[in-house]
Amino acid sequence: METLDLTPHFIKKGPFVFIDKVAGQNTHAPASGQPGLVEMMKIHAGLPLFVASRLDKGTSGAMVFGGDPTAAANLTKLFEKHLVQKTYLFLSHKQHKEKTFEKSSLIFKDGHLPKSDARSNQSNSRTTFEFLKPVGNYFLYQATPHTGKPHQIRLHAEDAGIPVLGDLDHSGAPFYRLCLHSKKIRFLWNDEEYVFESQGPIWTNPLSEKELQIFECLNKRQSLFGEQLKNLSCLRWAHQEIKNFRMDQFGNHLWVYWYHPEDPQDEDFRALETVSHTLGKKMWIREMINRGKQGEISKIWPVSSPDSKWVCFEGDIQYEMRSDQGLSPGLFLDQKHNRSWVKKNAVNKKVLNLFCYTGGFSLAANFGKAAHVTSVDTSQKYLLWAKQNFKLNGFDPESSNLEFWEADCLFFLKTCLKKGRKFDLIVCDPPSVGRSKEGTFQIHKNLSELLELCLKCLEPSGKILLSTNYEAWSLQDLQKQVFTFRSIYRVEVFPTPLTSLDFELPDETPLMKSLIVQRSSAKDTP
DSSP states (O other), rough: OOOSSSSSSEEEEEEEEEEEETTTSSSHHHHHHBBOHHHHHHHOOOOBBBOOOOHHHHHHEEEEESSHHHHHHHHHHHTTTOOOOEEEEEESOOSSSSEEEEEEEEEEEEEEEEEETTTSOOOOEEEEEEEHHHHHHHHEEEEEEOOHHHHHHHHHHHHEEEEEETOOGGGGHHHHHHHHEEEEEEETTTTEOOOEEOOOGGGSSSSOHHHHHHHHHHHHHHHHHGGGGGSSSSSEESSSSSEEEEEEETEEEEEEEEEOOSSSOOOHHHHHHHHHHHOEEEEEEEEEEOOOOOSSOOOEEEEESSEEEEEEEEETEEEEESSSSSSSSSSOOHHHHHHHHHHHHOTTTTTEEEEEETTHHHHHHHHOOOSSEEEEESSHHHHHHHHHHHHTOOOOSSSSTTTEESSHHHHOOOOOOOHHHEEEEEEEEOEEEEEEEEEEEEEHHHHHHHHHHHHEEEEEEEEEEEEEOOOOHHHHHHHHHHHHHHHHHHHEEEOOOOOOOTTTTTOOSSSSEEEEEEEEOSOOOO
């Protein structure tokens, strides 16, 4: 079965753990409820990490941790004695006149950023630099620190007149990321050599900046998931890393969500064709228009002769994808862990899937041995598509345990309330804006009514999976909507499974917010 691990690629050697950290990841949790690398490994891999050294959030590459306190203490001693050899790579927009050179200085804390005094006679840091080669319009260097002060390489590169590309704190030219990478770690312990070399950064290749940004996203997922990628049919290759751009994989096709106000230019097509060829996938580029406006027609561009219909797998469930029936090809990947949760929690339950779209949650519930699954949507087109997905998986959509209703969800819930019909599990993932013959649904205005109706149609021990992509709300805002009914219906909220790492890192704010709402009388918890 296809699975996505919630841990980055790592190797355990003896008492030490080596990890290839991605750029943008904190070593420790920056705030409560936002796990960093260390917390993520403990929670999701059951592997405690004991820190002996850190990398800046923007720096990627090789890190080493102790697998236990003793190993971390031993590592700390090695670092203090400068017996751990580390090699870094970085890009600069400046070229140095010498091939190899050294920099030393007094590095000290002044305010929130470390500073370097190269003229001080009390030097406490030293770095060796080597120019490797030009890379496009930039210059690639190797840096070997002989001491371990904060921002040492970045400060010494600035002192040498070759600031790190993207390092706006230390005179670097603007770029899409900090181009500093921990390439290799080597040390001896108990007469045994330990060596770990990370996957090289993509920016050592002479690609256009557009290509670099997209391939950086690919490189990030490869670092996080390693060999698992070979077995994955569906995943997000680019999320929020590139402005106005998203890219998903659905089986043998890539789907690019193009939010830019202008159409793709020749440079964009060349970059995307390179990605399509590299991954061996066909591609569609879909213009993403404002869903709240009527009358606009979304454009779509083919790359590498894509199909108008194709099939992909998410775990053991098949879905039919289509290029010509909406802004999405038929599946929202940020809900994959929530679909998995529904599958595990649907056994013998009466399940209601509101705003069901193409039936992803309904299929998950049916695979999870639900007693009865009801799917509701205002679109007959999407309900027929949902039925096709059921047929694709060997289920008869006309079966007595399945219902498909073309209806406004508020109207449907009011009808259920009149008839005394209740459900054990309700999936409620409303759009930010939706239209039907009954009127326009706006989540910031209508969620309260929708949620109260769901609570009234919920069995005493029932649960609601509530989610939204409404960007104006945070998770706390969504919780406030639920807490309005806390005293009336005695509800509690629980977190849903974390989105997988092809979306946000655990210490980043997710676009998709979701909660499990349950009556306080329920004996079990999610």
